[in-house]
Amino acid sequence: MSIQEWIQRVDFYRLGSGAALLALLAFYSPVMLMVLSPTYGALPAHIFHVYGLGAFAAAGWFSKDQVQMRLGRVAAYMLPVLAFWTPTLQYFVMQQSSKLGNPLGPVITELFGYYPLAFLTVAIAGKQIQYSLHLDDMGDVAREHVPLLGSYFIYSAGEHFAKAVLSHFIGFTIFFSRAGLQFVIAVLYAAVVPSKMLLLAIPSVLFSITSDVHFGGISGVNSAIQGEGYSLLARQESYTGYISVLENHHDGFRVMRCDHSLLGGQWTKMTPGYNPEVEDPIYAVFTMLESVRLVETIHGSHRVDADSKALVIGLGVGTTPAALMKHGIDTTVVELDPVVVKFAEQYFNFPSNHAATVDDATKFVKKAMKNPAAHQYDYIVHDVFTGGAEPAELFTIDFLHDLKTLLKDDGVIAINYAGDLELYPTGLVVRTILATFPTCRVFRESEAKPDDENANFTNMVIFCTKRSTGTPLQFRAPERADFLGSNSRKNYLLPKYELDPAMFDPIPKGGRRLLVDKEVKRLYKYQDRGALEHWSIMRQVIPAAVWENW
Structure with missing residues (x-):
């Protein structure tokens, strides 16, 4: 035929x-x-x-x-x-x-x-x-x-x-x-x-x-979650996930959600007469990130906010960049999701006159690398949403090396990473950061509690400079102006709970010492456990009914 x-x-x-x-x-x-x-x-x-x-x-x-x-x-x-x-x-x-x-x-x-x-x-x-x-x-x-x-x-x-x-x-x-x-x-x-x-x-x-x-509509969701003390203020589908803004009426805070995780939040219940210049975040880690300003120069002198420039990768609810702006620092924010930018401005008082650059961070940095002299920063804050699974391409030695090029000789970078301290991905990321920047210190968000089954899962901030000084980087003592009238900053601005970088040295059999661009996909199979731990933690932070009813 x-x-x-x-x-x-x-x-x-x-x-x-x-x-x-x-x-x-x-x-x-x-x-x-x-x-x-x-x-x-x-x-x-x-x-x-x-x-x-x-x-x-x-x-x-x-x-x-x-x-x-x-x-x-x-x-x-x-x-x-x-x-x-x-x-x-x-x-x-x-x-x-x-x-x-x-x-x-x-x-x-x-x-x-x-x-x-x-x-x-x-x-x-x-x-x-x-x-x-x-x-x-x-x-x-x-x-x-x-x-x-x-x-x-x-x-x-x-x-x-x-x-x-x-x-x-x-x-x-x-x-x-x-x-x-x-x-x-x-x-x-x-x-x-x-x-x-x-x-x-x-x-x-x-x-x-x-x-x-x-x-x-939103009214139907609110009728389902009002018994938990929450209400839904806004929601929108986006290509990074389901984005919504939730209000807790019992404890008095507001959060931005993406799928089954939180991008950040702020306290809304204030005592009479208490009016901080920038809202208090519900997580100490966002206040800790602001202490990039407190890292002393290689000469041991204080840094000056005037004429300083900062690059913030990842907006969240905008707590850290808003504080940097309040200190008079010329701040550039790179955020992948335009819905996150919109909600940060509408519900979290992120300054609308400092519009964030909506772009993929890898693309933004590659464009900046074409003219690095015009993109030099005193501070870089690397604060990307993880949700239990890091966007691995933003933690490779290739990407971090590009950030190092954009950092001034005496500049400081602060990198936020959320993960289980005992899991391979965390060690891989920390080793990669330490291999890129010669002078670093690692801090966890809060003190580990022996009776906490999730004590190993934490937010970390790694502070680094691009110069090798031979001595650990030092933080100056905070002054009144650093707190912006905020009690949260008085309590959490200066990092307290330091980790020994040597704890991340062990490499499991078949593992890698550093994360490179061409091997990013190798990391994916190790991320499941961290994501499941994160899910359990989020169920303790926000009631199940709120997650289930979106």
Whole structure:
């Protein structure tokens, strides 16, 4: 049979239908991870997602004949019904996330709707593609493997397309929110496989519209979390995660959230007559970062704020850069996410007249390196959001070396890193910092408590200079003006709890001494434990109901 004759036999309608189903499943994969991230965290959601999806997809492919024989067209008609029910089922499962734990919680959540949907989609789509190609005359090998390879190609291309689209358009409309996209995908399933069985999806649709706080407005969320003493002030989808601003009415603080982590926060409940010039942060680490100003010069003299320049990588709620600006320092802030900048200005009093540069830090630094003489800084504050999993490309020796070039000869860099002191990634990052800058001191945010099971997970600040002085860098004694009228700064401005850098010297078998650009991906497999520890800590900081109801 010639190729022309074979093409004439191809059932393009059935082929298109099968391909469309695979494309929808491919698009659903990154959306599913986005749905899980606010409740379980982005990295824990990834741990078993691919394995579970692969297992159910493979089972669907090899069971497609049995599915066709036992269920017939009913199997296809069930697809849109299951797609509509998936968000409702998962809503109730995620309300039990604390009991399920992590990383078991994401797996169980996907078992309710998504994995069965993957099984049926591949079974139905695989059979449609196989039938449509009419390869019976070409032998069993071609009959089975050509549709399999074609299906894999369609799915892979669809997933890459989905990631590209989501990175540019997430949050653009309600339909491009993570909850909205689940509904859109279900509608598209119904368009590909219309049937009267869709009547069975009506209860789920009604629940989503009336009771699922992820679909509704802010008022619905507030009714769900008011019993915990919290209220939601603002929220917006973004390509770095689900960004929201939460107010705690019992203890009196406000925080900015990204997925299952906090970017920072400020105290809102003040005693009468107490009016600091810059808001008090709820975490001491943000105050500690300001002590870059207190590091003495190599001559032992005080630094002068006037005519000084600072580069802050990572905005958060803007506490540290706002304080530097208040001291009269010309401060440049580089922040990846424009939503973070907007919320910092609107809800955390970050000065709007000092607009942050919205850019990827690696790109910003590369552009600055083209003319380093014009980008010289007295202070560099490296404070990127980690969420239990560091953005490794910002801790490589290559990136840190570029920052060193932008630092003045007598400048100071402060690097904030959150992680478990005993885990390989923490040691790798600290060793890389110490190899880049010859004079450093390492401090943890708070004192380790023997009875704290999470005592090893902490925020650290590493202060460094680019010159080798032969003696440790020294901090001058804070003066009244350094505190900006803030009690928090009186208590936490000067770092207290120093760590011995030698504790990070041991390298596990198969590990590396330094982190370099070309080996960044090697670090990813070690990040799971840190992310899971971070998830547990966040559940102690903010009640489970607040995380679960977004």
